[in-house]
Amino acid sequence: MPTKLRAAIIGAGSIGGAHIQGYLDTGRFDIVALADLNAEAMAEANELYDIAPVHYLDARQMMEEVRPDVVSVCTWHKGHSPWTIAAAAFKPQAILCEKPMADTVGAAERMLIACERNDVKLAIAHQRRFLPSYTLARNLIAEKAVGDVNLIQSLGGDGLPNFSSHQADMYRYLLSDDECIWVMGNIERKTDQYERATRIEDRAMAVFQFAGGPRAMILSDLVTNHYQGALIYGSDGMINLTTESLQLLNSETGGRWELRVPDGKFFTVEAVGHRFEWIEGAAAQADELADWVEGKIEVHRGQGEHGYKALQMVHAVYESARMHEKVEMPLQTRVNPLDLMVESGHLTPQRPGRYDIRIGRLRNENMTEDTEN
Numbered sequence: 001m002p003t004k005l006r007a008a009i010i011g012a013g014s015i016g017g018a019h020i021q022g023y024l025d026t027g028r029f030d031i032v033a034l035a036d037l038n039a040e041a042m043a044e045a046n047e048l049y050d051i052a053p054v055h056y057l058d059a060r061q062m063m064e065e066v067r068p069d070v071v072s073v074c075t076w077h078k079g080h081s082p083w084t085i086a087a088a089a090f091k092p093q094a095i096l097c098e099k100p101m102a103d104t105v106g107a108a109e110r111m112l113i114a115c116e117r118n119d120v121k122l123a124i125a126h127q128r129r130f131l132p133s134y135t136l137a138r139n140l141i142a143e144k145a146v147g148d149v150n151l152i153q154s155l156g157g158d159g160l161p162n163f164s165s166h167q168a169d170m171y172r173y174l175l176s177d178d179e180c181i182w183v184m185g186n187i188e189r190k191t192d193q194y195e196r197a198t199r200i201e202d203r204a205m206a207v208f209q210f211a212g213g214p215r216a217m218i219l220s221d222l223v224t225n226h227y228q229g230a231l232i233y234g235s236d237g238m239i240n241l242t243t244e245s246l247q248l249l250n251s252e253t254g255g256r257w258e259l260r261v262p263d264g265k266f267f268t269v270e271a272v273g274h275r276f277e278w279i280e281g282a283a284a285q286a287d288e289l290a291d292w293v294e295g296k297i298e299v300h301r302g303q304g305e306h307g308y309k310a311l312q313m314v315h316a317v318y319e320s321a322r323m324h325e326k327v328e329m330p331l332q333t334r335v336n337p338l339d340l341m342v343e344s345g346h347l348t349p350q351r352p353g354r355y356d357i358r359i360g361r362l363r364n365e366n367m368t369e370d371t372e373n
């Protein structure tokens, strides 16, 4: 029996649990350690996933003593860069860090550099790349099943960095990782709104132009419904994509919508219902990570550069709003343009009073923020 990879998790909260489940579902990992500021969170993870890893309140001590093969960084956004860099110093074989890759493009660049210098493989958890409906749509687009893609349209919410980090990444995945060449967008921010301790806007909309010709458009917090997926308009057909299935309409379907519900590598929609996107995405992403670490493949579908580009696209919307211009990519601004706009007085909240839409996720009354300390 092949040796299992030893995985450790930094941040044993909700998505930390999804990573644990994903690693276990592949049968290729042991969960050897958890690090969290909150002992209760780790105890809950033990119970929920029926595991018995070593617990640490200090992630650096965990890295030093356990020396895991693979590390998941599952803290809030601002912790992604400092903890990836801290973990990279201990030279695990791979780090799987949550999205958005970082809170600034500069911080994401430092992650890429730290991992490269320490010879650590870095992947960013845009796990929808591993959903079979997304891959089917990507393949159909590549085969020109809808002709030339003119527009990919999606609806986001809860601020661009969280939800639409996935959508920015989805555009590129659907277009065979085509490059975004410019971004034009605008935002409104009348309230002092945060999402997991990162400033977010009240509303946004943006257009993304890709090198090969297609365009994508996002409406975020502008309409009441939002979902992961897209409406894809081509010169010869359309795809209506969700995380579980897709519908295709083209001349071969006789102008009618044809439903496809592809099976995952580990689960089927039929068997697990709405849990499919989470458990299939997490398992397939972890499985490919094991392949990558074991040298069976050269590239991971979620490798660092893709997370970096998705973050650039999101921050380019803010930069477009800040500069009132079409932003040419790659984005040159290393700090968060939304922070810049607010801190420079360019965008003053008209209804002051900071609040965090994820406040309910914090444990304890000290309202611990997710930072490197």
Ligand SMILES: NC(=O)c1ccc[n+]([C@@H]2O[C@H](COP(=O)([O-])OP(=O)(O)OC[C@H]3O[C@@H](n4cnc5c(N)ncnc54)[C@H](O)[C@@H]3O)[C@@H](O)[C@H]2O)c1
Residues within 6 Å of the ligand: 010, 011, 012, 013, 014, 015, 016, 035, 036, 037, 038, 041, 059, 074, 075, 076, 077, 079, 098, 099, 100, 125, 126, 127, 162, 196, 361, 362, 369, 370, 371, 372, 373
């Ligand atoms: N890929 C996805 O679809 C997806 C879904 C949900 C969340 N996320 C991302 O995952 C990240 C975490 O979100 P969540 O909902 O799991 O948050 P959470 O609050 O449930 O969990 C975060 C955990 O990190 C711990 N933590 C904070 N600082 C720490 C530190 N310095 N050392 C160790 N542990 C620390 C907290 O105590 C908490 O238990 C976010 O960046 C979010 O965007 C991604």
